[in-house]
Amino acid sequence: MLELRYDPIKSQKVAYATKRQGRTFHPPDDYCPLCPTKSNKIITEIPESDYDIVVFENRFPTFSRNPDKLVIGEANNEDFFSFSKKQSKGICEVVCYTPNHDSFLEDMPIEKISNLIKVWQDRSYNLGKKDFIKYVFIFENKGKEIGVTLSHPHGQIYAFSYIPPIIKQELKSSKDFYDKNKECLHCAVIKEELKKGSRIIIKTGDFIAFIPYYARWPYEVHIYSLRHMGNLCELDDKEVTSLAEVIKELIARYNKLFNFRMPYVMVIHQNPTDNKDYGYYHFHFEFYPPYRTKDKFKYLAGCELGAGTFINDTLPEEKAEELRKVNIYS
């Protein structure tokens, strides 16, 4: 059953996708559904015996192009909640980065990471141009700690039929700031980070990666293009390569920090695709690794989940210095 229910108390949608309970859960490597099909005995999601990058519709989606028809309410509108139910329309895709099961994004050569960014651009364009898609959300969950059920290197794309709440909030803040200052809020943040310098991890001619002043997670890093742009698609070839280098270096620094593959959630925030003007918005990446020390997690608990306020036990300036000092070449 797929449906969107509206919570009138918190004014937000909740997606129900009960089929996902049965999704593939930590299969043995020989039965990985994201590997290419190497034998007739084990047919994976990908029929060919090799591939560069593959995108396919998720077998266990949260949203669907053809969602279930809703049974709206009971007779005489007796169902109090019937007003708050909607079809869970959208598209969920899986992006397989490489046929190599034991590899990771950061192990891939710059050229291959650049190719992945080009695929993300292509999906942003082609999903975003569909009438019923208002937002293309690209992300990667990495590591068992994050809840990943398939270890094969992959990411996901959720094409929403609505603008998700965190993006909506960012758009509102960005518009309010622009209306007041006639300047992009994100560019103002970048300028401040460049001026201060203490929270910067990586700086190139085209991109900057930093732990923001207001980071919620100890090692949360945002990557911004120095050039103002609202969408991944606006990157030119040189910027694509530059972004690939920054992503690779950042993850290498994460991995070297505690000498294990750092799990993370990586998200791309870009402008919506509902044909409205979001020129005031600035696309960026956000990384949320769950660790606060080598052997301690940052958990979301009472204050975060129940009150909506993150408590960060660390200072961004100190964590940025740690990441900066990591020697990734030794």
Add this chain to the structure above:
Amino acid sequence: MKRDETGLIKNGMRKSNSIDSKVNEMSNKVRSKIFADKKCKNNPGLKKRVITKRDGRYLIYYDFKKSIVSEGTKCLS
């Protein structure tokens, strides 16, 4: 810039002569472009093949040149 065998550019805090000027020009650029029409464009150079699976789901193969050195161990090989 120098790269090591991993393809990373040395020195995390590397400097670029163009950064300062980019930052200084940023406000003006933003002001002039902020409401410019910056729609996504299709990349006609991408090679892709679309197939439909038995259950109706689509699958897209993105084919890039095979000259890239492969990484790691192949699965199911």
